[in-house]
Amino acid sequence: MQKTIAVLNQKGGVGKTTTTINLAAALSKNKNVLIVDLDPQGNATSGLGVDKSTQEQTIYEVLNGTIQADKTIINTKYNNLSIIPAGANLAAAEQELVSVSHRESILKAVLSSLEFDIILIDCPPSLGLLSVNALVASNYVLIPVQTEYYALEGLGLLMQTVQRVQQNLNESLKLLGVVMTMFDKRNALSTQVIDEVKKHFGQYVFDTVIPRNVRLAEAPSYGVTVFEHDKWSKGARAYKSLAKEVESHV
Secondary structure (H helix, E strand, O other): OOEEEEEOOOOOOOOHHHHHHHHHHHHOOOOOEEEEEOOOOOHHHHHOOOOHHHOOOOHHHHHOOOOOHHHOOEEOOOOOEEEEOOOHHHHHHHHHHHHOOOHHHHHHHHHOOOOOOEEEEEOOOOOOHHHHHHHHHOOEEEEEEEOOOOOOOOHHHHHHHHHHHHHHOOOOOEEEEEEEEOEOOOOHHHHHHHHHHHHHHHHHEOOOOOEOOHHHHHHHHHOOOHHHHHOOOHHHHHHHHHHHHHHHHO
């Protein structure tokens, strides 16, 4: 049965796209996986080596009804890993969808015809209509949280949004978990932040912690996953471990 996971945090720079790409790559070893790039910045698209500037059929055209979702799917160079790309025009979708009926459920409708084991949605760094569409279309929400001083700032608002979607639009939506990112073991604050997040989220915090890792940071500039860039790196091992935890949860 197909499972859809929204990777969401309204704060930018928390490792959301890095998590989406590398978790998807790790899961694709055993599953047929699709990434939906729902971020107008299109970083998941370029991070997989797809030239977003040349794409004429993107998630934007899917959302405005000019093309079917299956016509926009790009098979990446990785077996079992595909992507629906995003371009800069996606930024206009937020305003254009406001006047559309059932505007919160458009993404759910267009993805329902697809057949993948797992769909990962890389959400924009906001809690607007695109992110709400992702939550309505998903079975689970995965929240990357950076191990820094302001880690918990905004998480309350994010969880309120998730709860409102659960109550009004998607009662089957579940919190898959919180994954701590950019962890630096040399920094005592990083450990303190993890302890603080565990106080709030308890069992929902994944055991796997994603380290601050040069190889992880370098990989997108080459348009590859960390597994292709350096499969023995700490970052690669961490995402492999996270994938096992995600599989056991879903």
